Amino acid sequence: MKDERILALIDLQSVVTQKYTLYRNHEAIPDRLEQLRTEIQKAEEVLTTTRKAVEENQAQISRFHKETQQTNEKLTSLQAKLNQVKTTKEYEARQKEIKAQRERLSELDKAIQEAESKTAELTGVAEKAEQDLNSAKERVQPEIKELEAASVLYEQELGQIAEQERARRENIPGEILQRIDRLVLLRSGMAVVPVSDDCCGGCGVHLSPQVIQLAKRGLDLIQCDRCSSYIYWDDEQS
Ligand SMILES: [Zn+2]
Incomplete structure (x- = not known):
């Protein structure tokens, strides 16, 4: 879950x-x-x-x-x-x-x-x-x-x-919302992105296997080291 x-x-x-x-x-x-x-x-x-x-x-x-x-x-x-x-x-x-x-x-x-x-x-x-x-x-x-x-x-x-x-x-904690709002402004509406071909869906940087594993498990929030987008694994896509 x-x-x-x-x-x-x-x-x-x-x-x-x-x-x-x-x-x-x-x-x-x-x-x-x-x-x-x-x-x-x-x-x-x-x-x-x-x-x-x-x-x-x-x-x-x-x-x-x-x-x-x-x-x-x-x-x-x-x-x-x-x-x-x-x-x-x-x-x-x-x-x-x-x-x-x-x-x-x-x-x-x-x-x-x-x-x-x-x-x-x-x-x-x-x-x-x-x-x-x-x-x-x-x-x-x-x-x-x-x-x-x-x-x-x-x-x-x-x-x-x-x-x-x-x-x-309303379903998102305040401090995360603040970060999301900042990212939305900075990245023209993109703050939460799927992993795409082992890369960040926001900035395209190649993600380490560990980060990809974390995303796949989906037990915690992960942010891209480079662009700070929140990264998730899209089960339907893979
Ligand atoms: Zn990124």
Whole structure:
């Protein structure tokens, strides 16, 4: 009959191994999710920027039209008052003002044409950005859903394993648990290992026949001289 503690350690190790396998399988998921979400976010940002450019261009055209209207009104009133002037000097000053208003009108006309010529291009860019966003979503969302489902499952499985681990830890004396926990951290989840081809299943060092005999008898806990893993003989394997 084997030392009960060895059986308890093997039991605990099997749960820890499951936990570490779960960790490794899940390892890449958070980064991949982040990457996929960023892809959509970037496409959304591009769409927002391009839509804003369309709006700003439209707003500018409206402002130019409004100013054109005001300038036209001013011009009309200046011309109406032209025959009320009494001196040549006053007349010249009015003419100068009229000229300035006309020049401004011509500038505004040019600016409106320029802005309007950009409208189609800007709208096209925004439409393209919308298509890009939609195709990014189509491409990426199925994988996001899949990974999110996998994450939920991961949390559930981790919860179950933690439960089992808690139960199995209760069968192991405190000071041994401390050593086990240290080994698990140091050796990526491996603390209790079988003898494998006369070697330590943890670090691979060749074990002496005496150590192997002790392991086979299983009457006491043995640790590897080199890596400190707890060693046992797996009856099913041999
Ligand atoms: Zn070892």
